[in-house]
Amino acid sequence: MKLFVVTGMSGAGKSKAVDFLEDLGYYCLDNLPVKLLSSVVGWMESNKDFSQKVAVTLDIRSRDISDSFFSALEAVKRRGVPVRVLFLDCEDSVLIKRYKESRRLHPLMNLENRADISSALKEERRVLSSVRESSDYIIDTSNLATASLREKIIELTESDTEAGGMVLHFMSFGYKYGIPADADLVFDVRCLPNPFYKEGLRELTGLDKEVRDFVFSTEQANGLYDRICEVLKFSIPLYEKEGKAQLVVAFGCTGGQHRSTAFAYRMQQEFAAEWDSVKMTCRDMSMNQHEVKNR
16 A cells, blocks of 8 residues: 655645545545544555555644644554655745635634634644655645646656655746745855846756856856755765655756756756656746656
Protein backbone atom coordinates (compact mmCIF):
# COMPACT_ATOMS: atom_id res chain seq x y z
CA MET A 1 0.00 0.00 0.00
CA LYS A 2 1.03 3.61 -0.64
CA LEU A 3 -0.47 6.48 1.35
CA PHE A 4 -0.77 10.07 0.10
CA VAL A 5 -1.75 12.60 2.78
CA VAL A 6 -3.21 15.89 1.56
CA THR A 7 -3.27 18.73 4.07
CA GLY A 8 -2.91 22.51 4.09
CA MET A 9 -4.84 25.73 4.38
CA SER A 10 -8.62 25.67 4.17
CA GLY A 11 -9.64 26.94 0.75
CA ALA A 12 -6.27 26.18 -0.85
CA GLY A 13 -7.64 23.38 -3.05
CA LYS A 14 -7.50 20.15 -1.05
CA SER A 15 -10.84 18.93 -2.40
CA LYS A 16 -9.67 19.47 -5.98
CA ALA A 17 -6.40 17.67 -5.26
CA VAL A 18 -8.26 14.68 -3.85
CA ASP A 19 -10.54 14.62 -6.91
CA PHE A 20 -7.46 14.42 -9.14
CA LEU A 21 -5.94 11.65 -7.00
CA GLU A 22 -9.21 9.72 -7.26
CA ASP A 23 -8.98 10.02 -11.05
CA LEU A 24 -5.48 8.53 -10.79
CA GLY A 25 -6.79 5.42 -9.05
CA TYR A 26 -6.41 6.42 -5.39
CA TYR A 27 -9.05 5.42 -2.86
CA CYS A 28 -9.78 8.75 -1.16
CA LEU A 29 -10.98 9.58 2.35
CA ASP A 30 -11.85 13.17 3.23
CA ASN A 31 -11.40 14.69 6.70
CA LEU A 32 -10.30 11.51 8.44
CA PRO A 33 -9.73 12.05 12.19
CA VAL A 34 -5.96 11.99 12.70
CA LYS A 35 -6.01 9.40 15.49
CA LEU A 36 -7.87 6.94 13.24
CA LEU A 37 -5.29 7.08 10.46
CA SER A 38 -3.16 4.11 11.46
CA SER A 39 -6.05 1.78 12.29
CA VAL A 40 -7.94 2.65 9.08
CA VAL A 41 -4.81 2.13 6.96
CA GLY A 42 -4.17 -1.20 8.69
CA TRP A 43 -7.72 -2.37 8.03
CA MET A 44 -7.58 -1.31 4.39
CA GLU A 45 -4.18 -2.91 3.93
CA SER A 46 -5.56 -6.27 5.01
CA ASN A 47 -8.69 -5.93 2.88
CA LYS A 48 -7.89 -6.83 -0.73
CA ASP A 49 -11.12 -5.23 -1.96
CA PHE A 50 -9.54 -1.80 -1.57
CA SER A 51 -7.04 -0.10 -3.84
CA GLN A 52 -3.44 -0.26 -2.68
CA LYS A 53 -3.15 3.46 -3.40
CA VAL A 54 -4.87 5.51 -0.69
CA ALA A 55 -5.21 9.28 -0.25
CA VAL A 56 -6.58 11.02 2.83
CA THR A 57 -7.13 14.65 3.79
CA LEU A 58 -6.10 15.73 7.27
CA ASP A 59 -6.73 19.35 8.12
CA ILE A 60 -7.77 21.91 10.71
CA ARG A 61 -11.21 20.31 11.02
CA SER A 62 -9.46 17.58 12.99
CA ARG A 63 -8.91 19.65 16.13
CA ASP A 64 -5.95 17.60 17.41
CA ILE A 65 -3.97 17.69 14.15
CA SER A 66 -1.04 19.62 15.63
CA ASP A 67 -0.73 17.17 18.53
CA SER A 68 -1.37 13.87 16.75
CA PHE A 69 -0.16 14.37 13.17
CA PHE A 70 3.42 13.13 13.54
CA SER A 71 2.63 10.21 15.84
CA ALA A 72 -0.09 9.11 13.41
CA LEU A 73 2.35 9.16 10.48
CA GLU A 74 4.96 7.24 12.46
CA ALA A 75 2.39 4.58 13.33
CA VAL A 76 1.61 4.15 9.63
CA LYS A 77 5.30 3.98 8.72
CA ARG A 78 5.86 1.27 11.34
CA ARG A 79 3.42 -0.83 9.36
CA GLY A 80 5.80 -0.55 6.41
CA VAL A 81 3.46 1.72 4.43
CA PRO A 82 5.24 4.49 2.43
CA VAL A 83 3.75 7.92 3.19
CA ARG A 84 4.00 11.17 1.27
CA VAL A 85 2.56 14.44 2.58
CA LEU A 86 1.35 17.23 0.29
CA PHE A 87 0.70 20.65 1.83
CA LEU A 88 -1.42 23.09 -0.18
CA ASP A 89 -0.72 26.70 0.69
CA CYS A 90 -2.21 29.98 -0.52
CA GLU A 91 -1.90 33.69 0.23
CA ASP A 92 -4.37 35.00 2.80
CA SER A 93 -5.71 37.66 0.43
CA VAL A 94 -6.58 34.99 -2.13
CA LEU A 95 -8.16 32.72 0.49
CA ILE A 96 -10.31 35.58 1.79
CA LYS A 97 -11.48 36.31 -1.75
CA ARG A 98 -12.32 32.65 -2.34
CA TYR A 99 -14.36 32.46 0.85
CA LYS A 100 -16.26 35.62 -0.04
CA GLU A 101 -17.05 34.29 -3.50
CA SER A 102 -18.20 30.90 -2.19
CA ARG A 103 -20.08 32.48 0.76
CA ARG A 104 -18.82 29.71 3.01
CA LEU A 105 -17.38 30.02 6.51
CA HIS A 106 -13.84 29.08 7.42
CA PRO A 107 -13.88 25.92 9.64
CA LEU A 108 -12.47 27.80 12.63
CA MET A 109 -15.25 30.39 12.38
CA ASN A 110 -17.66 27.54 13.04
CA LEU A 111 -15.57 25.57 15.53
CA GLU A 112 -14.32 28.51 17.60
CA ASN A 113 -16.97 31.14 16.87
CA ARG A 114 -14.37 33.50 15.45
CA ALA A 115 -15.86 36.68 14.11
CA ASP A 116 -13.61 37.30 11.11
CA ILE A 117 -11.79 35.16 8.60
CA SER A 118 -8.45 36.96 8.98
CA SER A 119 -8.02 35.80 12.57
CA ALA A 120 -9.18 32.30 11.61
CA LEU A 121 -6.51 32.09 8.91
CA LYS A 122 -3.85 33.39 11.30
CA GLU A 123 -4.72 30.71 13.85
CA GLU A 124 -4.82 28.01 11.17
CA ARG A 125 -1.32 28.96 9.99
CA ARG A 126 -0.06 28.79 13.56
CA VAL A 127 -1.53 25.34 14.14
CA LEU A 128 -0.32 23.93 10.81
CA SER A 129 3.15 25.52 10.79
CA SER A 130 4.99 22.35 11.91
CA VAL A 131 2.94 20.21 9.52
CA ARG A 132 3.87 22.49 6.62
CA GLU A 133 7.54 22.47 7.52
CA SER A 134 7.72 18.68 7.54
CA SER A 135 5.72 18.08 4.34
CA ASP A 136 7.29 16.29 1.39
CA TYR A 137 5.64 18.58 -1.15
CA ILE A 138 4.32 22.14 -0.92
CA ILE A 139 2.19 23.67 -3.68
CA ASP A 140 1.21 27.33 -3.60
CA THR A 141 -2.19 27.64 -5.31
CA SER A 142 -2.46 31.44 -5.04
CA ASN A 143 -2.07 31.97 -8.79
CA LEU A 144 -2.53 28.38 -9.94
CA ALA A 145 -5.26 27.40 -12.38
CA THR A 146 -7.18 24.18 -11.74
CA ALA A 147 -5.60 22.52 -14.78
CA SER A 148 -2.12 23.45 -13.54
CA LEU A 149 -2.85 21.96 -10.11
CA ARG A 150 -3.94 18.75 -11.80
CA GLU A 151 -0.67 18.64 -13.77
CA LYS A 152 1.35 19.14 -10.60
CA ILE A 153 -0.53 16.34 -8.80
CA ILE A 154 0.07 13.96 -11.71
CA GLU A 155 3.71 14.98 -11.81
CA LEU A 156 4.21 14.33 -8.09
CA THR A 157 2.62 10.90 -8.15
CA GLU A 158 4.52 9.89 -11.31
CA SER A 159 7.91 11.07 -10.04
CA ASP A 160 7.35 9.28 -6.74
CA THR A 161 6.61 6.06 -8.62
CA GLU A 162 9.24 6.24 -11.34
CA ALA A 163 12.30 7.81 -9.79
CA GLY A 164 12.05 6.42 -6.29
CA GLY A 165 14.38 9.19 -5.07
CA MET A 166 14.13 12.85 -4.28
CA VAL A 167 13.02 15.20 -7.05
CA LEU A 168 15.22 18.27 -7.62
CA HIS A 169 13.19 21.27 -8.74
CA PHE A 170 15.07 24.38 -9.84
CA MET A 171 12.90 27.47 -10.14
CA SER A 172 13.43 31.04 -11.33
CA PHE A 173 11.26 33.88 -10.07
CA GLY A 174 11.02 37.65 -9.87
CA TYR A 175 11.22 39.36 -6.48
CA LYS A 176 8.71 41.98 -7.62
CA TYR A 177 6.12 39.18 -7.79
CA GLY A 178 6.99 37.74 -4.37
CA ILE A 179 9.10 34.86 -3.08
CA PRO A 180 7.68 31.40 -3.96
CA ALA A 181 5.88 29.92 -0.97
CA ASP A 182 6.92 26.40 -1.94
CA ALA A 183 10.67 27.12 -2.15
CA ASP A 184 12.95 25.22 0.26
CA LEU A 185 16.09 27.21 -0.59
CA VAL A 186 16.19 30.72 -2.08
CA PHE A 187 19.23 32.38 -3.70
CA ASP A 188 19.22 36.07 -4.66
CA VAL A 189 21.18 36.81 -7.87
CA ARG A 190 20.19 40.48 -8.17
CA CYS A 191 23.79 41.35 -7.24
CA LEU A 192 24.85 40.57 -10.82
CA PRO A 193 24.64 42.86 -13.90
CA ASN A 194 21.16 42.86 -15.39
CA PRO A 195 20.83 41.79 -19.07
CA PHE A 196 17.61 43.81 -19.20
CA TYR A 197 19.74 46.92 -19.78
CA LYS A 198 21.93 45.32 -22.46
CA GLU A 199 20.90 46.14 -26.01
CA GLY A 200 19.48 43.11 -27.79
CA LEU A 201 18.91 41.05 -24.62
CA ARG A 202 15.84 42.68 -23.07
CA GLU A 203 13.35 40.63 -25.07
CA LEU A 204 15.28 37.38 -24.52
CA THR A 205 15.37 35.22 -21.38
CA GLY A 206 17.83 33.09 -19.47
CA LEU A 207 16.76 30.17 -21.65
CA ASP A 208 18.57 31.87 -24.52
CA LYS A 209 22.30 31.28 -24.88
CA GLU A 210 23.01 34.96 -25.51
CA VAL A 211 21.61 35.89 -22.09
CA ARG A 212 23.42 33.05 -20.30
CA ASP A 213 26.69 34.06 -21.95
CA PHE A 214 26.20 37.62 -20.70
CA VAL A 215 25.22 36.56 -17.16
CA PHE A 216 28.22 34.25 -16.79
CA SER A 217 30.72 36.51 -18.51
CA THR A 218 32.16 37.75 -15.22
CA GLU A 219 34.34 36.10 -12.60
CA GLN A 220 31.85 37.16 -9.91
CA ALA A 221 28.92 35.35 -11.56
CA ASN A 222 30.87 32.14 -12.01
CA GLY A 223 32.20 32.38 -8.48
CA LEU A 224 28.68 32.76 -7.12
CA TYR A 225 27.48 29.83 -9.21
CA ASP A 226 30.34 27.59 -8.05
CA ARG A 227 29.71 28.38 -4.38
CA ILE A 228 25.97 27.74 -4.63
CA CYS A 229 26.68 24.52 -6.51
CA GLU A 230 29.09 23.43 -3.78
CA VAL A 231 26.48 24.08 -1.07
CA LEU A 232 23.84 22.11 -2.98
CA LYS A 233 26.07 19.13 -3.71
CA PHE A 234 26.88 18.93 -0.02
CA SER A 235 23.35 19.43 1.30
CA ILE A 236 21.17 17.59 -1.25
CA PRO A 237 22.25 14.08 -0.11
CA LEU A 238 21.48 15.17 3.47
CA TYR A 239 17.94 16.21 2.49
CA GLU A 240 17.44 12.91 0.70
CA LYS A 241 18.75 10.97 3.71
CA GLU A 242 16.13 12.71 5.84
CA GLY A 243 13.46 11.34 3.49
CA LYS A 244 12.53 14.56 1.67
CA ALA A 245 10.66 13.75 -1.52
CA GLN A 246 11.22 17.04 -3.35
CA LEU A 247 13.67 19.90 -2.90
CA VAL A 248 12.70 23.23 -4.48
CA VAL A 249 15.72 25.48 -5.09
CA ALA A 250 14.65 28.96 -6.21
CA PHE A 251 16.77 31.66 -7.85
CA GLY A 252 15.42 35.20 -7.79
CA CYS A 253 16.17 38.35 -9.77
CA THR A 254 14.08 41.46 -10.33
CA GLY A 255 11.62 40.17 -12.93
CA GLY A 256 12.40 36.45 -13.11
CA GLN A 257 13.34 36.55 -16.80
CA HIS A 258 17.12 36.79 -17.16
CA ARG A 259 19.60 36.23 -14.32
CA SER A 260 17.50 33.90 -12.20
CA THR A 261 16.51 31.83 -15.23
CA ALA A 262 20.11 31.59 -16.40
CA PHE A 263 21.13 30.23 -12.99
CA ALA A 264 18.20 27.81 -12.75
CA TYR A 265 18.84 26.53 -16.28
CA ARG A 266 22.55 25.96 -15.69
CA MET A 267 21.87 24.22 -12.37
CA GLN A 268 19.29 21.99 -14.01
CA GLN A 269 21.81 21.00 -16.67
CA GLU A 270 24.50 20.41 -14.04
CA PHE A 271 22.45 18.16 -11.78
CA ALA A 272 20.57 16.32 -14.55
CA ALA A 273 23.85 14.60 -15.41
CA GLU A 274 24.02 12.89 -12.03
CA TRP A 275 20.50 12.93 -10.58
CA ASP A 276 17.56 10.72 -11.54
CA SER A 277 14.79 13.31 -11.47
CA VAL A 278 15.45 16.98 -12.15
CA LYS A 279 13.13 19.66 -13.44
CA MET A 280 13.12 23.39 -13.96
CA THR A 281 10.27 25.89 -13.81
CA CYS A 282 10.30 29.59 -14.72
CA ARG A 283 7.53 30.83 -12.42
CA ASP A 284 7.24 34.35 -13.74
CA MET A 285 8.24 33.74 -17.33
CA SER A 286 6.13 35.68 -19.81
CA MET A 287 5.68 32.65 -22.01
CA ASN A 288 3.21 30.91 -19.74
CA GLN A 289 5.54 29.50 -17.10
CA HIS A 290 7.97 27.71 -19.39
CA GLU A 291 9.08 24.41 -17.94
CA VAL A 292 12.08 22.20 -18.72
CA LYS A 293 12.42 18.63 -17.43
CA ASN A 294 15.03 15.89 -17.35
CA ARG A 295 14.31 12.47 -15.90
